[in-house]
Structure formats: structure tokens, C-alpha cells
Amino acid sequence: MATLHKEIVIGAPRALVWDALRDIGALHTRLVPGFVVDTKLDGSDARMVTFGNGMVVREPILSIDNDRHRLAWCVEGGATTHYHAVIEVLDAPGGCRVVWTTDFLPHAAEAPIAGMQDQALSTMKRTLEAAAAR
Numbered sequence: 001m002a003t004l005h006k007e008i009v010i011g012a013p014r015a016l017v018w019d020a021l022r023d024i025g026a027l028h029t030r031l032v033p034g035f036v037v038d039t040k041l042d043g044s045d046a047r048m049v050t051f052g053n054g055m056v057v058r059e060p061i062l063s064i065d066n067d068r069h070r071l072a073w074c075v076e077g078g079a080t081t082h083y084h085a086v087i088e089v090l091d092a093p094g095g096c097r098v099v100w101t102t103d104f105l106p107h108a109a110e111a112p113i114a115g116m117q118d119q120a121l122s123t124m125k126r127t128l129e130a131a132a133a134r
Contacts, residue, residue, distance in 0.1 A: 001082065002107045004114055006100045008121045012132035014096040018069045018089045020128060024061055030131075032123040051116075079112065080104045095132075098124065 010017055020030040024047050027036040038050040046060045055078055062072040068088065075083035082105040090097045098121065104113060 001103050001105055002110050004100075004102045004104075004110065004117060006114075006117050006121060008098050008125055009092050009095060010098055010125050010128050011095040012128045014069065014089050014091055016132055017096050017098065017128050018066075020131070021069075021071055021087060021089060022064050022066070024064070024071075031127060032120050033127060035120050035123045079109050081106060 020026070023030055025039050025041045027039040027047075027049060035052055036049055037052050038048075040048045042048050042058060046058055048056065049059055050056045057075045057077040059073045059075055062074060062084075064071055069090070070086060070088045072084070072086045074085070083102065084104070085100065085102040087098060087100045090099060100117060100121065102113060102117065104110075
């Protein structure tokens, strides 16, 4: 199984970043607008996500841990046969640190998934720092 581990420092309060991350139906408006163009809740424990590149996947939400500021989900659909991700928000000087770890199959999906994670984290940083400045 392939694993990607990405981190980024966001110049915004941990509480603001966590509030946007845990709002599972608002990826396209509060967290990564443009990278994700639509998010629809699918029951109480999943969401349908439409990415800017046109890909649509179902993401069952496995855990929203408010004490640890940790969200876990998996993906059904797309180019992987297995996809499990965890994102955590940790305190850091000047804001917070977002840590995103993804395990997936097949290994050949590593480059495209890494590119999407990089783009999502960049969009997240820009969006949340702008929100913090307001």
C-alpha cells in the first residue's frame, strides 16, 4: 500500500481551521473552493464530492474527533481500489499545522494523488488565511 504524508502551516487560528475542516458539507465553499466545486451530504455519514477536474467520488466519513481535531474518511469511486485518509490540525507558531496522511492502492496512483493533495493544501492555506484576515 502506498502512503503519502503532507504537512502545511496555515497562518490562521486552529479553531477556525478545524471548524472549516469538520464542516463536511462545505468543502466547496469554506475549505477548498475551486479545487472542489460541489459537496452534497449523502446521509449523515458520507458526502458526494465533485472536484474541479470533473471527478466525482463518494466519501464515507469515518470519524470526526473534535478533541483531537482529526477527521478520517475513505473514498469510493475514482482511480483507487483503496483510499483512506486522516487530516489533523495541530497548534503551530503563528497559526496551525495541518497534517494529511493518505494510504491507497494502487501504487501507480501516487503521482496524481500527491498532485491533488498539494493543490488542495495550497487552496486550503489561501482560503483559510483570507478568512482569518477578515
